[in-house]
Amino acid sequence: MTDISLSDHAVTGKTAPPAEARSMRLPTQWLGVAPFFIFAIMFLILPTLYLMLGAFQNDAGEFTLENIAALAQPSIVAAYWISIKISLASSLIGAFAGLAIAIAIVRGGLPDWIRSATLTFSGVASNFAGVPLAFAFLATLGRLGLATVILNTVFGLNIYAHGFNILSFWGLTLTYVYFQIPLMVVIIVPAIDGLKKEWGEAAATLGATMSQYWRMVVIPVIWPSFLGTVILLFANAFGAIATAYALTGSSLNIVPILLYAQIRGDVLHNAHLGYAIAFGMIVITGLANVFYIWFRTRSERWLK
Amino acid sequence: MKSGKFWAWLVFALGAAYFFIPLIATVEFSMRMRRGEYSFDAYKVVLGDARFQATFGYSVLAAVFTIILGVLIVVPAAYWIRLRLPQLRPIVEFITLLPLVIPAIVIVFGYIRMYGSNSPLPFLATDTGTNALLVIGYATLALPYMYRAVDTGLRTIDVRTLTEAAQILGAGWGTIITRVILPNVLIAVLSGAFLTFAIVIGEFTMASLLNRPAFGPYLQNIGANRAYEPAALAIIAFAITWGCMSLIQILSRFAPRSANRPN
Numbered sequence A: 001m002t003d004i005s006l007s008d009h010a011v012t013g014k015t016a017p018p019a020e021a022r023s024m025r026l027p028t029q030w031l032g033v034a035p036f037f038i039f040a041i042m043f044l045i046l047p048t049l050y051l052m053l054g055a056f057q058n059d060a061g062e063f064t065l066e067n068i069a070a071l072a073q074p075s076i077v078a079a080y081w082i083s084i085k086i087s088l089a090s091s092l093i094g095a096f097a098g099l100a101i102a103i104a105i106v107r108g109g110l111p112d113w114i115r116s117a118t119l120t121f122s123g124v125a126s127n128f129a130g131v132p133l134a135f136a137f138l139a140t141l142g143r144l145g146l147a148t149v150i151l152n153t154v155f156g157l158n159i160y161a162h163g164f165n166i167l168s169f170w171g172l173t174l175t176y177v178y179f180q181i182p183l184m185v186v187i188i189v190p191a192i193d194g195l196k197k198e199w200g201e202a203a204a205t206l207g208a209t210m211s212q213y214w215r216m217v218v219i220p221v222i223w224p225s226f227l228g229t230v231i232l233l234f235a236n237a238f239g240a241i242a243t244a245y246a247l248t249g250s251s252l253n254i255v256p257i258l259l260y261a262q263i264r265g266d267v268l269h270n271a272h273l274g275y276a277i278a279f280g281m282i283v284i285t286g287l288a289n290v291f292y293i294w295f296r297t298r299s300e301r302w303l304k
Numbered sequence B: 001m002k003s004g005k006f007w008a009w010l011v012f013a014l015g016a017a018y019f020f021i022p023l024i025a026t027v028e029f030s031m032r033m034r035r036g037e038y039s040f041d042a043y044k045v046v047l048g049d050a051r052f053q054a055t056f057g058y059s060v061l062a063a064v065f066t067i068i069l070g071v072l073i074v075v076p077a078a079y080w081i082r083l084r085l086p087q088l089r090p091i092v093e094f095i096t097l098l099p100l101v102i103p104a105i106v107i108v109f110g111y112i113r114m115y116g117s118n119s120p121l122p123f124l125a126t127d128t129g130t131n132a133l134l135v136i137g138y139a140t141l142a143l144p145y146m147y148r149a150v151d152t153g154l155r156t157i158d159v160r161t162l163t164e165a166a167q168i169l170g171a172g173w174g175t176i177i178t179r180v181i182l183p184n185v186l187i188a189v190l191s192g193a194f195l196t197f198a199i200v201i202g203e204f205t206m207a208s209l210l211n212r213p214a215f216g217p218y219l220q221n222i223g224a225n226r227a228y229e230p231a232a233l234a235i236i237a238f239a240i241t242w243g244c245m246s247l248i249q250i251l252s253r254f255a256p257r258s259a260n261r262p263n
Helices: A002-015 A019-024 A026-031 A034-054 A066-070 A074-107 A112-126 A131-143 A146-153 A170-192 A197-205 A210-239 A242-246 A253-265 A270-298 B001-031 B041-048 B050-083 B084-103 B106-116 B127-155 B159-168 B173-184 B186-201 B204-210 B215-225 B229-254
Strands: none
Touching: A002 B127, A002 B173, A034 A197, A034 A270, A034 B050, A034 B084, A034 B106, A034 B127, A074 A112, A074 A270, A074 B001, A112 A146, A112 A170, A112 B001, A112 B229, A131 A170, A131 A242, A131 B001, A131 B159, A131 B186, A146 B001, A170 A210, A170 A242, A170 B001, A197 A210, A210 A253, A210 A270, A210 B106, A210 B186, A242 B050, A242 B215, A253 A270, A253 B106, A253 B159, A253 B204, A270 B084, A270 B106, B001 B173, B041 B050, B041 B186, B041 B229, B050 B084, B050 B127, B050 B186, B050 B204, B050 B215, B084 B127, B106 B127, B106 B204, B127 B186, B127 B204, B159 B173, B173 B186, B186 B229, B204 B215, B215 B229
């Protein structure tokens, strides 16, 4: 990334008008980007700041930490905890499965059409989320779903008798994985493509075995990209609501559903507590993204 | 090497099974409406439903306005940053990533509190205002994708030379953007537009919290009240997403491949 801005600077430096001319044109300089910044400030930054400040105010508008402290009540902690568990489980499962599929289609010696078909399908499936995805999983693993029925009649395995329920932690995790895996594939395939053939040859020349090549070259190079993507998947699952809401109604109390209920009907009977919940969500996804950007810049050093 | 190939096939087969079984199951379920035989009854019921047509039409319209708004905001900004203000690039890139950090439900919560009927800017006081706010919200959701698409498009053309050539020929800024830059990045803009469409068409959170008669809340409502129609709707939604992604792929074949500058 730094390279681009440097070269842009170099170009600007060469052809930019003299300093006086530039300072006279300053207002028009900003005109092109003004709509973007006005839009971003009004509809992205200010509304978010408004909620974040509201999290630290009481009804009279005075500063308080009570709302944040009130997040510690058991029902809210439970909501955060199950959200974090589902996001973590679905992002880890999605990440490892996605990585395995990506390695299989890039390095596995499979026919070319499989690679392009998988990538196309991943593009579609990673965007196939929300309410329709919930419908698809209800038709598959719901009580009357095809997979449930076939497992029961053909294999004699009644998954619902064994405690499985689509409206549960595992049900939701399994559903989220449907868009997490393809997202991982889409992001990680370029990283695996970026592994240069010469590195393998160099390692072989130096007498490395296959496992040494993987352990000492491949994994260290892919690792930051991989970890960064895991975090992106985590944030992706953490903020999602439509799938969960359509799947479980409000029977599974994850944070976005709690916040949704609070916005609709003030179920917590404290408007500022709603702000605090929103604040908590931003803190969690924000932290996740800080790590993501950090890992991303580390991985870009290698994958040029 | 042989065993490697075997593992690759195995992984691919497992993945394909996980991804195709739900699709097959949904198709099968959607055709079970008539007892004892397969039929397309659920699709007929859904497509014939007046509310389906109304909400779908509403969401298509919202998507079109979202795309227009997104283009109006992103194209001039991305162009101007390439041309004159490269020092702003990190800030703009950071802002365009924010919608991935801030969940949609939080953004719309902020709107509801900031632009309520008692606020200085009472978007929510009127129907038109609320519709506008929904389109604005969708434009923020689409911002990361739209910006990246347009910026990638601009990267493949020589913005500076094109602009200077147009200026020498006497073109003003409006002419340069609409008749020189936009046609050159049209394919990138269209890719961003179709992705926006795919994201917006079934969006649930914002539409539902702003009480708009959009397709997403309709889907949710049908899901809560019907048995076979949701499966049919899921297949229709999958087909729409597939259509958008295929169009992007087809378009990318027409995109200029060679970059004038490295990166």
